[in-house]
Amino acid sequence: MSGLLIVGVCIALFLIAYVTYGSYIVKQLDLDDNRKTPAHTEQDGVDYVPTKSPVLLGHHFASIAGASPIVGPITAAVFGWIPALIWIVLGNIFIGAVHDITALVASVRHKGKSIGMIIQDSIGVSGKKLFNLFAWLTLVLIVAAFLIITANTFVAEPAAGTASLLFIIVAVLYGFFVYRRNVPTLPATIIGIVALFACIAVGLAFPISLSQSTWVLLMMVYIVIASIAPVWILLQPRDYLNSFLLYSLMIGAVVGLVLTNPTIQFSGFSGFKTDLGYLFPVLFVTIACGAVSGFHSLVASGTTSKQLNKESDAKLLGYGAMLIEGLLAVIALITAAMLIPADYSNLMKNGGPVALFSAGVGQFMTTLGIPLAIGKSFSALVVSAFALTTLDTATRLGRFIFAEYFDQEAKETGKAAPSVLTNKWVGTVATAGAGGLLALSGQWAAIWPIFGSANQLLGAIALLAVSVWLAKMGKSNWYTKYPMYFMFAVTFTALVTLVWGNLTKGNYLISIFGVALLILSVLLGSLANKSLKNIAVGRNSGKSQKTTA
Template identity: 40%
Template sequence: MNSLILAVIGVGMMIGGYLLYSRFLGNRVYQLSDAYKTPAHTMTDGVDYVPTNKYVLWGHHFTSVAGAAPIVGPAVAVIWGWFPAFLWVTIGTVFIAGMHDFGALWASQRHKGQSIGTLSGRYIGNRGRNLFLVVIFLLLLMVVAAFAVVISNLLVSTPTAVIPTWGAIIVALLIGQAIYRFKWNLPLVSVVGVVVLYALMIIGDMFPITLPESTFGLAPNAVWIILLFIYGGIASLLPVWVLLQPRDYINGLQLFVGLGILYLSFLLTAPTIVAPAINTNVPEGTPSIWPLLFVTIACGAISGFHGIVASGTSSKQLDKETDARFVGYFGAVGEGLLALGTIIATTAGFRTLADWEEIYQAFNDGGVNAFVAGGGALINEGLGIPTSLSATILATMAVLFAATTMDTGVRLQRFVVQEIGEIMGVKLGALAATAIVIAVALALTFSAGGDGSGGMLIWPLFGTTNQLMAALSLAIITVILTRLRRPTWPVLIPLVFVMTVSLWAAIVQVRGFWDTQNWLLLVIDLVIIVCAIWVTVEAFAAMNRARNEEPVVWSDDDTDAPAPVVAAKKL
């Protein structure tokens, strides 16, 4: 099959979803209003609450939620064939991911920018909140630790990406000053920033940087991991406008340009997809496509991590409530486009089926490397960009996606630790909470040895935990909509589907961990399953109570949505 057909259909579906379905959600379900003053204005503090241009905020949100997962997940999942992966990415993006991200952002900014974890306590009670926080903490730990390993491996395997990766931080610092301190023209700053980033890629391709085999007794991977956590800790403590926001914005533009280059190569080469539509000859040991497909491709179809970002940082920077549609829904579309591009690159970037099968000899053999190899070959063929530079561009894309997610994850984990501290009666400052986050993540990362590979120990649980987190977020949104007497079916139907396949996948994994005697993952998986089921039961009970209560009307003059009567009594 010609991959160009797949690209046109997929892109058309996602753009159509933004133009049509997100408009329906904004008008009928979330009922956005420009008259409402967002927390960024009513609670401005210059650190976390900062009114932000919607394009800049979109860049922050898009790059924070994207990470490496929409590359890794689809690049692995095509082992079952490109057709199931294509269906889940496109339908999931249009009807589930966009709605979820949009809804979490909307709900949070109507509640003073409170996190989805805090909203769970507000709408289903303290017990539900505490269990919710367990799931959030574990999910963020997986993201922060695993992405540090992914980035370090890429910096070692593709040393040409080192200069653009670290140079992007300096560019971001300068852009933050240019936009907020000197009030320079945003389009001009944006163009200059993107040009500089791509110039850094060319320089990096010319001057690769490789660390010594041993530095103070540490392997290169370990050194990069330590440096990444030092950076993540500093970035999480700085005001968002200094580094986090401009870094994510300029990375978002650069990454969108990179996606444009990738899709342009599809247009010019129109490569044939060599992988089977449905693979009936999967390698031995490959798990069943049902329900594992839906958790293998998490980011790129729906992701609970997106709700944490939307309610953790993005909601505090929303300038106007109507901006939530562009930032939230279109942010999900951006990730869907990346996942779609990954599917095409990893199925059409090889000359023959035999070449493809040589890469996909086992379930987890596909991944970032398959994306870089396949996509780099297509860019080289279509645009004439040297193979080395093509690989540098794609590797830098993957690193910057993962890095922006990692530093945002550290900041969000700090909020969670502080919230847990409050529940326990301990008030933690930002520095102390960040130190705890870094210490726990480093302990996990180096628990398997000095190379830092321990960060991947609990990664097999990421897909199921991430999807369960998304279902729990949808449950909170459904409770809110029920109290407002607004349409709930756009949220309730995806909630039931995502919760079903995620719990099913988690139970399948329990048996796998039992058979392999992986007791750590077995215990964590069981904890997550119990928490998810418990919170879900309490959420559905809250929905039932909400149906019997008097409907609530939110006024545009309210600086915070009124608390539910039942939840207020529990608190």
């Protein structure tokens, strides 16, 4: 079967869903452009700023998309491309996109409050502490998974390893010359882009071959420095140059895909049980960001809701952006599905999903006259660059949560928090160290589904909050309630089976993480459910008293 045909069918299905089910959800949510959004009512020129929908779409999409929609589908292809594709399409249309738009609209109707804030207000201090612990453990899992994925990529593509190291130097030099030496942005950008491609050439000429553990240790040092160093030294110039890499990759991959028209060679269905575990629930937690992701509710309600110009824009930003990410997941799946199973297994064992994706995109690019080695190295550099961004962002967040946890403790006891625990170096080293320790176990395939479960638990909690809000409004909520039940069932089953599976394999460290997440999520879920129900009951009794009076 033609890969291009699958992409075409998926685009058609997503478009149909957008104009039918998407419109139905919009109708249920009663979007009304006459109702002013927080971007207008709370406008402060800083956070609350009315923004045109195409601009906001770009910002929102850049925030929700990362390496996860690529890694998940490629990993889940082990079950066969058909179940993975069905989950991406149906998950997007009926759960992921619904989750994103409802979280966005709920936040808009709560003056731009984030879902986290809404839940936090409802479940109090103990809930907040549990949520902090839950979030920190999830971040450690993200650090661990991305450390291994990136290290495996560099082991499989040593040229990309060299290029990535050189890219860091180029970014620092770019920042120095633009900020400190006042070199105008345009010529500096052109030189920067040329230098990026030079990095790939140097990488191909002088590939650095190191072991996976050495790369993990090197990257641990990198993320500690990148998370603590002032942003203008590395992060800002690197993210700016990264965007050009991403545009080049997207153009090259899409044009190459159309010209290549790859044939699907992978098995459609490999069975209900694979090395990853049982299809239910593992498939549904392995493909998280490509189908449904709790992280999106944080973005939708955290920043996007404050910039929404009019309520009807929520359809494009909530429902539409998720479908676009679904399309990215489909393309990632195609790069795996065009391989024969033996090649897939070989690439997954020797490099992992990013290396496989790079090989696939590199193959597409050969139709544009770009040699395979350069295309592969370039793709690996781009995805690794984004994985590194994810790593230092996760570490910064981990540091923040670590310090906040002890600050909160101090507030409760009335004593000052020990400065050592709120020190930024301690929080950073604790987060990167815990992630690194887990990564050195080398079990990324075991870590990824646990991270996916944690991410989707967050999605289930967001759906719970939205369902209660809709019920309180006296509106129908079946389209959020049933996906919520499904997501809770998937994630709890996944955590239980994953913990059991890892215990029997002797992966005790990963099991401890899984158990901790499971306990925390049960406590958090029950607290949130109880509190939100209480609010609903309180409001209802208040309403009935009023009516009686």
